[in-house]
Amino acid sequence: MSTETAPHAPTATRTAKALREVLEEDIAGGVYPPGTRLDEASLARRFAVSRTPIREALIELAASGLIEIRPRRGAFVREIGIRRLIEMFEVMAELEAMCGRLAARRMTADEHTRLVAAHEACARATESGDPSAYFEANGQFHEAIYSGSGNEFLAEQARVLQSRLKPYRRLQLHVRNRVGTSFQEHEAIVAAILDGDDARAEEALRAHILIQGERFNDFVASLRPRGGAG
Amino acid sequence: MSTETAPHAPTATRTAKALREVLEEDIAGGVYPPGTRLDEASLARRFAVSRTPIREALIELAASGLIEIRPRRGAFVREIGIRRLIEMFEVMAELEAMCGRLAARRMTADEHTRLVAAHEACARATESGDPSAYFEANGQFHEAIYSGSGNEFLAEQARVLQSRLKPYRRLQLHVRNRVGTSFQEHEAIVAAILDGDDARAEEALRAHILIQGERFNDFVASLRPRGGAG
DNA sequence: TCAACGGTTTTTGTATACAAGATGGAAGAA
């Protein structure tokens, strides 16, 4: 858990990396809601550094799509509309499906062991009924599939997108019974991969992710008055 | 061709953007071969600016994966091994396949027209026998499919990856008869999309891209003495 | 009352200055 490969692009410096991570969490956690202007001077004061490392962190955040830098206007937390979010889930589903297909064909015995271990951790978390424990174990489970794909570039892409969707997926897990259903879907995924059935693994993973997008959509819709068409 | 949506993440400033583009082209064009150290001071002298905008451009390049910034060590043009390149083509194939599948289902009549127009431009370029004209028209053709997918996030991802693979694809087109074969593959893709046959469009696009990865592999292998295993 | 104008102020973008870690080479010991 220490020398892990960061899911993000190489970071310029140590402090810029730390800054970026804190800002990422704050944006995801709603400290800076969408549309918020991120003032360089204020951030510099907050972190007790000069504007230089702040700017560098902001550029990285912009590259990862979390904020938007409008020249001479400043940095703004990007509005991710429900439309775009669904699009992102759609792409995520495809990436994970691809990982699953390749993993079913290519995983070594070692990797199978790790996958099963992660799956069992999910089982324990499910029983404990703690959504955030499940969230953590779930992350390990999917990571096992990413790295098991044997395509490191694909794995990187999947990690980046997963991290961008993290706040929304987390929110999503609190939906009634979602943890239990998710775990059952994992069962099917593990079975397909262990069987080496690539088509089944692909389809199971695609469905597993797509359903999250749909559930999220339902969730958002339930918050609105009714019939909010775009 | 002027107010196009940049395939990259929002840029901090105008000059940083210009710097990034020049550096991108230089890296792709071999001015800075893989492994080259990009010295901030030298770059600053070359572009007659201070180190500040140079650093910001380098951070963006690192985010897009073209270079790697090792803290306190400097920026290095990233080595893209043949292994990684094949991985990238594999992912690209999947993204394009997805675009094709969605495009077959969702394209409007207008978008059909644009696709056919791009296809005809490819035909003219094929007849002219000018690989770089074909390269240009080919870009338009694929762009029509990206935007026709109706998933703007997917389209962005596809554009980013396409631009990263651009130098290698370009190189690849000079292989004997590749232009003609590529155009024939386009025929099949267009037919499938116009028919609304999503499965066929998906498969045709996947094959179209994968074959490029394979041809590239062949090409690289032919440059080496023989049997150069990793 | 409202809109247009102009000046002030704030904030970004760039340059420069400074601090600290990394590199490389010379000198000395085994």
Place this chain on the structure above:
DNA sequence: TTCTTCCATCTTGTATACAAAAACCGTTGA
């Protein structure tokens, strides 16, 4: 001769200074 150590130098990372563009705000005129 070769390896190690230390020091000079270079380069990155951060802070500060300055320039210019945008936002703000009060004033003026209709």
